[in-house]
Amino acid sequence: MLILRAADIAPSEITPRELYQRRREFIKAGLGLAAATALGGGVLVPRSAPAATPAAEPRRFDGVRKGPFGSDEKPNSFKDITTYNNFYEFGSDKESPAEYAQAMKTRPWTVNLEGLVHKPKTLDIDDILRLAPLEERIYRLRCVEAWSMVIPWVGFPLSALLRQVDPLGTAKYVEFHSHLDPRTMPGVRLPVLDWPYVEGLRLDEAMHPLTLAGVGLYGQALPNQNGAPLRVVVPWKYGFKSGKSIVKIRFTDKMPQTAWMKANPEEYGFYSNVNPNVDHRRWSQAKERRIGEFRKRQTLLFNGYAEQVAGLYTGMDLARNY
Amino acid sequence: MDAAALQQGLARWRALSNDQVARLKAVLFALCLLPLALLAWNAWNDALGANPIEAVTRTLGDWALRLLLITLTVTPLRRLTGLHWLTRLRRMLGLFTFFYAVLHFSSYLVLDQFFDWPEIAKDILKRPFITVGVMTFALLVPLAATSTNAMVRRLGGRRWQALHRSVYAIAILAVLHFWWMVKQDVTQPLIYSAVLTVLLGVRALWREQERRRQLGGAYLPQVRRGKIIPIVSRRP
Ligand code: HEM
Numbered sequence: 148m149l150i151l152r153a154a155d156i157a158p159s160e161i162t163p164r165e166l167y168q169r170r171r172e173f174i175k176a177g178l179g180l181a182a183a184t185a186l187g188g189g190v191l192v193p194r195s196a197p198a199a200t201p202a203a204e205p206r207r208f209d210g211v212r213k214g215p216f217g218s219d220e221k222p223n224s225f226k227d228i229t230t231y232n233n234f235y236e237f238g239s240d241k242e243s244p245a246e247y248a249q250a251m252k253t254r255p256w257t258v259n260l261e262g263l264v265h266k267p268k269t270l271d272i273d274d275i276l277r278l279a280p281l282e283e284r285i286y287r288l289r290c291v292e293a294w295s296m297v298i299p300w301v302g303f304p305l306s307a308l309l310r311q312v313d314p315l316g317t318a319k320y321v322e323f324h325s326h327l328d329p330r331t332m333p334g335v336r337l338p339v340l341d342w343p344y345v346e347g348l349r350l351d352e353a354m355h356p357l358t359l360a361g362v363g364l365y366g367q368a369l370p371n372q373n374g375a376p377l378r379v380v381v382p383w384k385y386g387f388k389s390g391k392s393i394v395k396i397r398f399t400d401k402m403p404q405t406a407w408m409k410a411n412p413e414e415y416g417f418y419s420n421v422n423p424n425v426d427h428r429r430w431s432q433a434k435e436r437r438i439g440e441f442r443k444r445q446t447l448l449f450n451g452y453a454e455q456v457a458g459l460y461t462g463m464d465l466a467r468n469y
Numbered sequence: 470m471d472a473a474a475l476q477q478g479l480a481r482w483r484a485l486s487n488d489q490v491a492r493l494k495a496v497l498f499a500l501c502l503l504p505l506a507l508l509a510w511n512a513w514n515d516a517l518g519a520n521p522i523e524a525v526t527r528t529l530g531d532w533a534l535r536l537l538l539i540t541l542t543v544t545p546l547r548r549l550t551g552l553h554w555l556t557r558l559r560r561m562l563g564l565f566t567f568f569y570a571v572l573h574f575s576s577y578l579v580l581d582q583f584f585d586w587p588e589i590a591k592d593i594l595k596r597p598f599i600t601v602g603v604m605t606f607a608l609l610v611p612l613a614a615t616s617t618n619a620m621v622r623r624l625g626g627r628r629w630q631a632l633h634r635s636v637y638a639i640a641i642l643a644v645l646h647f648w649w650m651v652k653q654d655v656t657q658p659l660i661y662s663a664v665l666t667v668l669l670g671v672r673a674l675w676r677e678q679e680r681r682r683q684l685g686g687a688y689l690p691q692v693r694r695g696k697i698i699p700i701v702s703r704r705p
Binding site: 223226227230231236239240241292294337339340410411426427428430431433434436438439441442443 | 518519520523548580582583585588591592595596597598649650651652653654656
């Protein structure tokens, strides 16, 4: 038992979150001390305000095991992951989601699975959380805006959820519909996108073992701004492909028209696989800035997951199917 | 406040002494440095968020554009209020525009790209909003370079003025740069566009009124003596 525990690294052991949050303070305190000493100790060192504490104690998951495909890269800090978000329903800048998403109610929460399936179902989120053992998967996330993070997700393979409804043979695609509530989501009052946010995957992409039903990060339930209580995580595609706060999953035989495709079909294609060789009008995709790093790093084809997923696209022209 | 009180107040402000204008200039100088000071303060306090490089580039770009629009407000404001000394603040505002544009550009070169010249060249050629940004900056350089009294004299008032009219194109390009940068939510560029439209609109309106007056022959003697720069060609 003891040996097993040692092999299973608990999320709390790999992720010294408190240390991350405090490391800059250490550095600053050091700098400040140096400055104070240099000036004869007469300098008051400014301290940053303490980070706002979430309203309720976040729910921690027990018994999360380490899943496959994990990256051994250093995860970004909890603070970076939860304060620099694209969640347009709460506003189009990076800070608004953390500010406004707290108003979103994530209980009760149900998810409709419908369309080309044998057994359409409405599942309660608490039942979804018990569908499969929870795993920690440390994945890279590459945003179309040429930045990236490493995130220790908690979740289970999305295929376990999709299998619940027994898709028909004719189902070729899956649509993911995000929650829409104008009362709690200031961003949807403007027609920035065609709300609700809809994303989509080919069924084989959605069933791929890398694709996660994400329910948490850093060992705890997803903060609202990261897509609570249930989101999709597709690590080899640009971040916007991974829908947040999912309320409906629809199986179809036609390629879904996603929110971003409708907004700008030339810039956002259905596949949106991370590809350093296919540039975007606004961003060269050859390089990316890992949040927390200074120099840009080379972007990898399929975000470094080519070994697992390149086979999904054999024979396809990736420049045309962007 | 009623109209008479407003006129009275304005009259007091119109009659500022040279000393008072100089003091006002010093205050404005400090105010123009405030955004930079705030940025530095936030950087020191680690308050620029998860992507500080982006925050720095954007804040500096924002202030370059804001100061540009403030500079363009001087002339209409002077005309509306009769506060003629406002013109004496204009050069400083224009140079601060350039100052923030230089910092914004440097932030891109150093913090964002770290002198990766091939990548920068590719950016300029392939990303339309960067292309426009560089054009905007390139057009600002001659204006900053000819901002001194000596340069005004060397060029002659009329040529200097013709050159500095490019500021209208610069302002349009700067807003376009912002517009093409945003992914989808154009709220902010829209606001800047609206302000710019008003600033250029009043000028167009006044120019049209002036053209009609000149056509009516109102100022012909002064035009001939070079006191007023005609906007209607003298040779029909
Ligand atoms: C040398 C030429 C320029 C380059 C290479 C350049 C580059 C950039 C870049 C890369 C951004 C996006 C920052 C990011 O998302 O990380 C940006 C934003 C911006 N730039 Fe420039 N720029 C240039 C000139 C200018 C000039 C001359 C102005 C104004 C007078 C300007 C105003 C702005 C504004 C307002 C933004 C948007 C800031 C925001 O999002 O709030 N830029 N520029």
